[in-house]
Amino acid sequence: xxxxxxxxxxxxxxxxxxxxxxxxxxxxxxxxxxxxxxxxxxxxxxxxxxxxxxxxxxxxxxxxxxxxxxxxxxxxxxxxxxxxxxxxxxxxxxxxxxxxxxxxxxxxxxxxxxxxxxxxxxxxxxxxxxxxxxxxxxxxxxxxxxxxxxxxxxxxxxxxxxxxxxxxxxxxxxx
Numbered sequence: 001x002x003x004x005x006x007x008x009x010x011x012x013x014x015x016x017x018x019x020x021x022x023x024x025x026x027x028x029x030x031x032x033x034x035x036x037x038x039x040x041x042x043x044x045x046x047x048x049x050x051x052x053x054x055x056x057x058x059x060x061x062x063x064x065x066x067x068x069x070x071x072x073x074x075x076x077x078x079x080x081x082x083x084x085x086x087x088x089x090x091x092x093x094x095x096x097x098x099x100x101x102x103x104x105x106x107x108x109x110x111x112x113x114x115x116x117x118x119x120x121x122x123x124x125x126x127x128x129x130x131x132x133x134x135x136x137x138x139x140x141x142x143x144x145x146x147x148x149x150x151x152x153x154x155x156x157x158x159x160x161x162x163x164x165x166x167x168x169x170x171x172x173x174x175x
Contacts (some may be wrong), residue, residue, distance in 0.1 A: 003046070007156055009163055012122050029122050034063050035070055041079050057083045058073045060065050071112060074100050089159070090127040093122055105143075114143035114153075121160060130168035137161045 003024065006015045025043045028036050037060035044053035057080040063074040081096040097137040101116035121136030144153050 002151060004045075007159055009159060012125055012160055012163055014046055018047060021047055021087075031167060032063070034060060034068050034076070037063060038076060038079055043132065045083055045086055050083060053083045061122065070107070071109060074104055074109070074112050074116075079111075081123075082119050085123045085126060089122050091097065093123045093173060094127075097123065110143045110147035111149065114140045114149065114157075115146065117143065121164070124161070126166070128171075130164045130171060134168065135162060136163040137164060 003016045003021050004014045005017060007013065008015060021043050025047070028043075028056055030172065031037075031040075041053050041057040041060055044050075044056060057076070060076045061073070061080050064073040068076070076094055077128055078100050081093040081100070084090075084093040084096065097116045098118035101113050101120060104110075104113035104116060117136045117140040121133045121140060123137060124130070124133035137157055139152065141157045141161065144157055
């Protein structure tokens with residue numbers, strides 16, 4: 001999404017222009033198409049409206065199940081897991097992302113699998129498991145390279161690997 005202005009190197013959260021995100025949310029309104037629902041979920045999540053994001057993400061999974069493709073359903077489930085993560089439900093988010101990553105890899109959908117691994121890495125990062133986070137980010141990097149990802153996607157994954165390395169090193173010095 002063009003609303004991302006970068007990533008915080010310490011939290012790995014998207015840096016966004018809140019005003020632009022709010023304006024886009026108003027533009028979308030109550031549209032019920034799957035792309036509109038998914039965009040609303042993401043916008044609500046980055047605007048720290050996690051309760052609203054959870055409700056819409058659950059709706060987007062139902063819509064994808066009924067009217068979307070398997071890829072659409074995976075994308076909706078991954079986004080739902082990121083909302084769970086933002087609410088601190090790390091175990092549930094990790095379980096959902098693991099299932100999605102495995103299914104995407106099994107189908108040969110490298111870019112979707114990379115998306116799932118990148119976010120599972122962020123869950124592990126938030127949960128303080130920097131070794132697992134690093135492994136997930138490395139897997140995401142490999143899959144993104146394999147699928148011809150954009151320079152921005154590769155850069156965000158490299159940033160995440162670096163952040164996990166820094167946190168892992170700091171944790172080993174502290175113990």
